[in-house]
Amino acid sequence: MGGSAGRGGTAGGGSGGGGGGGAGAGGGPSGPPIVELLVDNSSSMYEPRAELWDAVYSALMDATDGAVTTYQDRLRIGLSSFRGVYNVAVPETNPSCAQIETVGSVNPATVAPAIDNRAAIDAIYRALGEQATAAMGVLMDAGLGLKWETPTGHALNRVATTLAAFNPNPTGRKYIVLLTDGDPNTCRVSDPQCGQDLAVKAAQDARVLGITTLVLGFGDAAGATPCDTGAAPCGVRHLQDMANAGTARPVETPPLGYWYLACPTLESGTNPGTPRAAYVPAGMGGTAVYYSGTTRDALRVQLTTMFQRVIDGSIQ
Numbered sequence: 001m002g003g004s005a006g007r008g009g010t011a012g013g014g015s016g017g018g019g020g021g022g023a024g025a026g027g028g029p030s031g032p033p034i035v036e037l038l039v040d041n042s043s044s045m046y047e048p049r050a051e052l053w054d055a056v057y058s059a060l061m062d063a064t065d066g067a068v069t070t071y072q073d074r075l076r077i078g079l080s081s082f083r084g085v086y087n088v089a090v091p092e093t094n095p096s097c098a099q100i101e102t103v104g105s106v107n108p109a110t111v112a113p114a115i116d117n118r119a120a121i122d123a124i125y126r127a128l129g130e131q132a133t134a135a136m137g138v139l140m141d142a143g144l145g146l147k148w149e150t151p152t153g154h155a156l157n158r159v160a161t162t163l164a165a166f167n168p169n170p171t172g173r174k175y176i177v178l179l180t181d182g183d184p185n186t187c188r189v190s191d192p193q194c195g196q197d198l199a200v201k202a203a204q205d206a207r208v209l210g211i212t213t214l215v216l217g218f219g220d221a222a223g224a225t226p227c228d229t230g231a232a233p234c235g236v237r238h239l240q241d242m243a244n245a246g247t248a249r250p251v252e253t254p255p256l257g258y259w260y261l262a263c264p265t266l267e268s269g270t271n272p273g274t275p276r277a278a279y280v281p282a283g284m285g286g287t288a289v290y291y292s293g294t295t296r297d298a299l300r301v302q303l304t305t306m307f308q309r310v311i312d313g314s315i316q
Contacts (some may be wrong), residue, residue, distance in 0.1 A: 031170035033310050034076045034113045036163050037068075037121075038155060039128075040180040041081040041103065043148040044219070046132060052181050052219050053129055059299035061122050067303035068118050074311055076172060078113035079121045080159050081128055084149030089188045092198065092267070097154045097187035104131040113166065152184035153198030156213065160206035174211045175310055177303075178242065181219030183227070183234045186263045194263035196233050196241065196254065201277035203245035212315060213246025215239055215290050216302055222292035232258045239290040245277065247315065249286025253279035289315070 037060070045053045060068045068077055082098045090097050103109040106127045111120050136146050156176065163174055184195035203213040217239045220227070227234035233241050233254045244251045253275075258264065264273025291306055293299040309315050 029170065029172045031168065031172035032074060032076050032115060033173045033175060034078075034163070034166065034168075034171075035175045035177055035307070035310060036078045036080060036113060036159060038159050038176050038178045039079070039081040039125075040150060040152075040178075040182070041083040041099075041128060041132065041148065042150040042182070043083075043136075043146050044150075044182055046136065049129075049133070053132075055296040056179055056218065056299060057125060057129065058296050059293075059303055061118070061125060062300075065300065066118075067300060067307055068121060070304060071307045071311070072116050072118045074115075075307060076113040076115055076168070077117050077121065079111040079124055080155075080162075081109065082151070082155035082159075084151040084154075084185070084187070084190075086147040086149055087190055089190075092151075092154050092157075092187045094187060095158070098149075098151050098158070100155060100158055103128055104135055106131050113163075113168075147190075149190050150180065150182055150184050150193070151187050151195065152178070152180065153195055153200075153202040154187050156199065156202035156206060160202070160209055160211050163211055164209040173310075173313070176206060176211055176213045176246075177306065178213060178215045178246075180215070180217060180221050182221050183232070183238055186267065188266050189262045192232075192261060192263075193234070194232055194258070194261040196238055196258070197264050197273070197275060197277050198267065199238075200241055200245045200251055203242055204248075204251075204277055207246060207248050213242065214306055214310075214315070215242045215246065216299065216306070217290065217292045218294060218299060222294055224294065230255055230257070232261065236290075236292065239292060240285070240288070243288040243290035244286040247286075247288045249288045250280040250284060251277060252282055252285030 060066050082100050084098045183193035184199045185193050186195040223236050229237045241251050259272035265271045268274035291302040293302050
């Protein structure tokens with residue numbers, strides 16, 4: 001499979017959610033749209049690096065046809081990444097859950113959105129990859145393993161809070177583009193990957209702040225490894241849920257067994273766990289567009305399709 005845009009909807013038809021109003025319509029935001037890239041920087045992104053981290057980097061940043069290169073003159077693009085610390089259990093609100101503003105030796109590790117921002121983004125993006133490779137080498141030489149986690153809900157909350165406070169003049173419609181290769185965990189639970197409820201909740205909360213979350217999945221998130229959707233909303237099911245949540249569409253409730261997993265039970269202190277996100281009954285979920293791909297070229301097509309829809313204001 002090369003890639004797909006909008007399995008739940010149509011890539012050009014706008015069955016995803018609106019981005020906070022059309023530019024300039026009815027007194028709405030009139031400036032270029034604001035797009036914050038939120039890149040999964042967990043250890044699985046380097047397993048193997050060429051097919052995941054490097055493929056996504058090239059699809060975004062290639063100097064000839066990368067999506068950022070192509071659209072930097074029309075979109076205010078910024079960069080954040082996130083990686084969680086393995087086997088460290090903290091509350092969801094604890095900043096030590098994930099490295100975002102500083103990642104290893106990379107400080108600062110984020111880039112504020114701006115027009116013609118490719119060079120600034122590229123410098124930090126490259127540094128993040130180099131830091132990860134160096135850290136892996138040190139640990140491997142010492143005979144130690146490496147694992148960085150994927151606390152997606154925590155990261156979305158932090159980045160959305162920062163983006164909500166970012167109001168250049170003139171302001172523009174705001175988007176977070178989540179790029180991930182797998183299912184989320186939480187700040188309290190590293191394994192299993194059962195953080196879907198908190199990730200959906202974070203996307204719904206971002207929408208309340210006027211931020212649309214768009215999602216691009218690859219690797220296991222795009223179905224490279226089959227997962228049991230009868231136990232948890234994983235793989236492409238999770239992509240659909242995040243696309244719905246990020247665009248104010250209804251999200252189908254997870255299977256009953258999900259609520260007995262460690263993430264929801266520890267978060268709510270009940271067994272079964274109590275939902276944090278808002279859901280509708282099975283079969284009544286939305287069909288918002290999500291994006292997925294398994295090759296560099298497919299990912300580039302998905303990203304350029306997404307960015308063009310952001311510019312067109314066709315994500316309704």
